[in-house]
Amino acid sequence: MSPSDDPEIQHNPEEKIFRDIFDIKLPDAEEDRGFADRIHAIFTGKSRKTYYLMMAIYTAILGVTLWVGFHFYRADILQDTLFWGVNLLLCGVVIVAFELWFWMEMNRNSMLREVKRLELQISLLRQEATQEVDPKN
Numbered sequence: 001m002s003p004s005d006d007p008e009i010q011h012n013p014e015e016k017i018f019r020d021i022f023d024i025k026l027p028d029a030e031e032d033r034g035f036a037d038r039i040h041a042i043f044t045g046k047s048r049k050t051y052y053l054m055m056a057i058y059t060a061i062l063g064v065t066l067w068v069g070f071h072f073y074r075a076d077i078l079q080d081t082l083f084w085g086v087n088l089l090l091c092g093v094v095i096v097a098f099e100l101w102f103w104m105e106m107n108r109n110s111m112l113r114e115v116k117r118l119e120l121q122i123s124l125l126r127q128e129a130t131q132e133v134d135p136k137n
Contacts, residue, residue, distance in 0.1 A: 038106045045109065051102075058098045065091035 042051050068091055072084035 038110065041109050042102070042105055051105070054098065054101070058095070058102075061091060061094055061098070065095060 042048075045051075065088065068084055068087045072081065072088050075081040075084050
């Protein structure tokens with residue numbers, strides 16, 4: 001049974017609008033989404049190709065960081081240790097920058113979701129107010 005065939009939704013237009021926007025039922029909307037759901041939402045949005053590219057670059061940099069770290073701990077000479085140590089530090093900074101970017105994207109998606117939820121609530125309140133003022137409709 002598809003959501004549009006559900007007789008409960010056909011009689012309740014607010015829930016149909018809400019389901020179309022958020023793809024969840026109205027009572028579940030108040031619950032906060034988990035971390036896994038937020039990550040999944042990033043990779044299913046309009047910019048998913050960008051996120052996949054960034055995740056591929058992140059994975060490559062993580063591999064380089066592990067390789068540099070291996071060489072850092074295997075270095076015998078002070079100059080080699082310093083060289084690999086500085087590179088390990090730089091790779092660590094890049095990884096932290098990528099993680100911060102992903103966290104900011106998850107936050108942006110959550111904020112957009114909340115703004116859409118507020119827009120829906122405002123439109124529903126406006127609709128209720130116009131029905132109270134003009135009971136003919």
